[in-house]
Amino acid sequence: MELYPEKGRFLPGEPITMTIFYDGAAERFRISVFSLDVLLHTKEHPRAGVLTSVSLPPVYEDFCGLGVVCEAEDSESAACAVDVQGSLRVFRYGFLSDFSRAETSESDVLAMAKHHVNAVQFYDWSYRHDMLVSGDADYTDMMGKPNAIDVIRRKINACHGRGMRAIGYGAVYAASEVFAAVHPAWRLYARAGQPIRFIDVFAIMNLESPWLEHIIAQYEATVCRAGFDGIHMDTYGFPKTALDSGGNIVYLENDFTRLIEETRATLPDATLVFNNVGNWPIERTMQAPVDAVYIEVWPPYERYEHLRQLVFTAKSAKKPVMLAAYPAPFRLDTPERALNAQLILMSVIAAHGATQLWFGEENAALTQGYYADYTRLSKEQEQKLRVYDDFCVRYETLLFDDSLLDVSMTHCGWDNEEYCCDTLYSVTGEGGKLWLILREQGNRKLIALINLCGDDSSNWNAGRNAPETLTNVTLHVQVFAPPVKVWTASPDRNMGATEPASYSQELGARADILTIRLPRIERFAILYLETEDQA
Numbered sequence: 442m443e444l445y446p447e448k449g450r451f452l453p454g455e456p457i458t459m460t461i462f463y464d465g466a467a468e469r470f471r472i473s474v475f476s477l478d479v480l481l482h483t484k485e486h487p488r489a490g491v492l493t494s495v496s497l498p499p500v501y502e503d504f505c506g507l508g509v510v511c512e513a514e515d516s517e518s519a520a521c522a523v524d525v526q527g528s529l530r531v532f533r534y535g536f537l538s539d540f541s542r543a544e545t546s547e548s549d550v551l552a553m554a555k556h557h558v559n560a561v562q563f564y565d566w567s568y569r570h571d572m573l574v575s576g577d578a579d580y581t582d583m584m585g586k587p588n589a590i591d592v593i594r595r596k597i598n599a600c601h602g603r604g605m606r607a608i609g610y611g612a613v614y615a616a617s618e619v620f621a622a623v624h625p626a627w628r629l630y631a632r633a634g635q636p637i638r639f640i641d642v643f644a645i646m647n648l649e650s651p652w653l654e655h656i657i658a659q660y661e662a663t664v665c666r667a668g669f670d671g672i673h674m675d676t677y678g679f680p681k682t683a684l685d686s687g688g689n690i691v692y693l694e695n696d697f698t699r700l701i702e703e704t705r706a707t708l709p710d711a712t713l714v715f716n717n718v719g720n721w722p723i724e725r726t727m728q729a730p731v732d733a734v735y736i737e738v739w740p741p742y743e744r745y746e747h748l749r750q751l752v753f754t755a756k757s758a759k760k761p762v763m764l765a766a767y768p769a770p771f772r773l774d775t776p777e778r779a780l781n782a783q784l785i786l787m788s789v790i791a792a793h794g795a796t797q798l799w800f801g802e803e804n805a806a807l808t809q810g811y812y813a814d815y816t817r818l819s820k821e822q823e824q825k826l827r828v829y830d831d832f833c834v835r836y837e838t839l840l841f842d843d844s845l846l847d848v849s850m851t852h853c854g855w856d857n858e859e860y861c862c863d864t865l866y867s868v869t870g871e872g873g874k875l876w877l878i879l880r881e882q883g884n885r886k887l888i889a890l891i892n893l894c895g896d897d898s899s900n901w902n903a904g905r906n907a908p909e910t911l912t913n914v915t916l917h918v919q920v921f922a923p924p925v926k927v928w929t930a931s932p933d934r935n936m937g938a939t940e941p942a943s944y945s946q947e948l949g950a951r952a953d954i955l956t957i958r959l960p961r962i963e964r965f966a967i968l969y970l971e972t973e974d975q976a
Contacts, residue, residue, distance in 0.1 A: 444511045444519040448604035449533065450559035451525050457497040459509065459521070464491050467514035472497070475508040477836065477969075478928050478939040488513075503527040506837035510936060520936035522834035524557045529606070529712075531841050532733040532761035533557050536801030537596060538564040538813045540588040542579070547599035549803040556800055556830045560606040560712065562673045564812040566593050570643060571616035573609070573659045574666050583617060583642055586813055590667070597668050606712050609669035611660055613676055613700060614652070614693075615643040627652045629683040629691060639677055647685050648696035657704050664711050671712025671732070672704065678718030678739070694722035701729040716765070720751055727758035734758050735798075737765040737810075744899045745789055745870030752793040756843065762795040765807075770904040771816045772808040778904030780822050781964075784829055785891060785908075786901055788965035789870065791833040792878045792889035794841050800826075829965070832932035836967060845880040845887050852879060858951055860888075863915040872897040875911060875962070884922065884975070888968040890914070890959070914959040918970060919952045926971040927955070933963035942968060 443462040451457050461470060468488050474481045474497060486495050500507065507523040524531070535558035537549060553561065565582050568575035579589050597607040614629070621628055621636070621644030628636045629645045637645040646652040660672045676697075683691050701715055713731045717723045719739045727734045734755040742751060748764065755762040768786060770779035783799070783806070790797045799807050804823045805815040818826070833840060849868040852859035860879050867874040870893065878889040893899075895909035924946075928939045944957040957968065 442511065442513060442517045442519040444509065444521045445555045446521060446523050446557070447554065449524065449554040449557050450604035451500075451523060452604070453501050453503055453525060453527050454499045456499050457507075457523055457525075459495045459497065459523075461493040461495060461511055461519070462491065463488065463493065463513060463517070465513060465515055465517055467517070469514050470495075471512045473510045473512075475510070475835075475938070476505065477838065478926070481507075497523075500525045504530050504838065506834045508831075508835040508937060510938070518936070520831065520938075522557065522831040524559065524834045524837065526559070529559060529732065529761060531796060531837055532763055533559045533796050534562060534735075534763050534798040535560070535605075536562045536564050536798065536807065536812050538586075538815065539802060540566055540592045540596070542587070542589050542592065544592050544596070547596065549801075550596065550599040550603050550605070552803045553605070553801060554603040556827055557834045558605060558800065560608055561600050561801070562608050562610060562714075562798070563593065563596070563669065564610050566609060567611070567663075569617045569620070570612050571620040571655070571659070573611055574662045584811075584813070594668055606670040607668075608671045608673045608712055608714060609663040609667060610673045610675060611656070611663060612643070613656060613674050613697070614646045614648060615639065615677075616646050616652075618642075618644050620644070621646065624652070626650060626686040628686060629680060630686065631680075632684065633688060637680055637683055645680065645683070647683075647691060648693070648700055649685065649691055653696075653700060653703070657700070657707055660704055661707050664708055671714070672708070674701070674704070674713065674715045676716050676718050678721065678737075681721065694725050697722065697726050698729045701726065701731060705730040720754070723754060727755055727760070731760070733761040733763055735763045735765065743902065745876070745901050746899070748789055748901055749793055749870065752790070752795045753847070756794065759843070763798055764790055764795055765798040766790070766901065767807045767809055768799055769808045769902050771806045771818070774904030776819060776822065778906065780825060781905040781907055782901075782903065783826060784964055785893070785905060787826070787829050787833070788889070788891050789876075789901065791840050792891065792965075792967075793847070794843060828937070829932045832930070832937045832965075835937055836930065839887050839967070839969065842882075842887075844882045845885065846882060847878065847880050849877065849879045852881075853877065858949065859919045861917040864911060865894075867893075870899055872899040875914065884972045886918065886970040888916065888970070890962055890966045890968065892962050892964050908964055911962040912960060914962055916957045916959070916968070918955045918957065919949065920946075920955050920970075920972050921952055922972040922975050924955060924970060924972050926969060927957060929959055929966055929968045931963065931966035933965065934961070
């Protein structure tokens with residue numbers, strides 16, 4: 442049995458449509474819908490064949506993640522999640538890069554909907570980086586990849602039908618050599634007479650020249666002529682400093698904010714994403730009028746703790762945060778170690794209230810910066826990874842609640858008795874330990890537990906051994922009022938459903954202490970604690 446939503450995102454008030462795949466003998470299903478630990482409603486539904494369509498009542502909240510469980514009369518069951526958002530408070534980015542005439546199906550868009558993608562980057566869809574929309578129906582891009590404009594438009598429409606925004610890729614300063622040769626005064630130079638190129642294909646142009654107006658006009662054509670909802674404004678991370686055609690020094694971080702602002706003025710309703718490669722220049726661009734803070738993660742940001750630092754900085758902009766963290770183990774390591782690494786990586790990013798660009802096409806993973814060289818996932822990998830995506834959506838109102846502030850570094854360890862754990866643990870993502878991510882606000886506490894035991898590596902982009910399952914994990918949490926909710930959930934068991942957590946309450950030296958016992962942690966779990974509100 443398989444259960445999945447028909448859209449990556451549903452709007453508030455929109456009927457929720459789902460599909461049940463089932464080839465057993467039962468003739469009826471029981472469908473239950475949950476919001477966190479609360480059962481909202483159940484319904485009985487007759488089977489219509491191998492594929493059964495189900496419509497659930499709409500949800501009118503502006504931001505809500507739902508868990509849905511389907512049970513057949515023969516006891517087979519399946520679960521998934523549903524994302525309801527009025528605006529993209531949580532920006533789940535996927536990608537497409539194949540737009541040739543061979544693309545006759547939109548099954549790739551459905552595959553992304555199953556993983557709750559709600560915005561899609563159309564990568565290398567354009568004719569040239571200096572002329573994004575081709576005048577021809579069929580053309581070849583600058584890397585030799587064949588594209589067809591009607592295929593692109595069909596996929597844009599397919600994204601819209603699945604609740605996704607379609608975002609067209611457009612580099613901010615790359616041009617063809619033919620174009621640049623006609624405009625040498627628009628180029629950037631390493632030294633006099635030596636223009637800067639990227640992989641000997643792309644000429645790097647100067648945003649302090651008429652190139653600025655030229656590329657903004659190309660962005661306008663992308664939205665108005667090709668039909669995209671917005672622009673993915675790509676950079677390459679270099680150059681950071683260069684010379685203009687007159688030998689004057691150009692500091693590129695001074696130009697990006699103006700580019701974003703003028704693009705916003707030209708396209709006030711477009712979705713704009715700017716690529717901060719290696720986190721540069723995040724302090725300038727995250728406050729510009731972009732719709733999300735997008736960071737492409739490269740060395741020296743290599744450890745789990747670095748991901749935490751990236752998200753913390755970006756969160757100060759009070760916008761959705763996305764990490765383009767490409768899981769190279771799917772290309773370089775064994776399938777098992779690659780899967781283990783990606784499951785941990787997804788958990789780490791979600792536990793800090795951010796999302797990851799890594800999935801797209803038809804069940805493919807990005808493993809490097811050129812998206813067209815993606816890696817297909819096995820069926821087993823895709824299904825397991827989808828379980829984790831479902832979990833992150835089901836509990837998104839907690840995981841992406843920015844009022845729950847991270848207190849990991851201030852409330853645990855040394856003289857801090859607010860949180861403690863009897864298992865060998867870390868609050869900085871050290872390999873070989875249980876990672877505790879502690880967030881709280883008022884009478885609410887959210888603890889994410891990520892099991893890094895069984896592998897001493899703290900490198901997020903290396904294959905990992907399967908974790909050693911932890912048993913009888915005991916946490917001690919300081920409280921000042923009686924608990925009203927203490928529950929846990931994990932994507933590794935019970936179809937991600939909430940389970941009551943066993944606890945006892947004792948007198949502590951500075952406050953009452955709740956001792957909470959979790960019988961089993963495989964990879965990832967959350968623990969939610971709410972006490973009586975005494976305000």
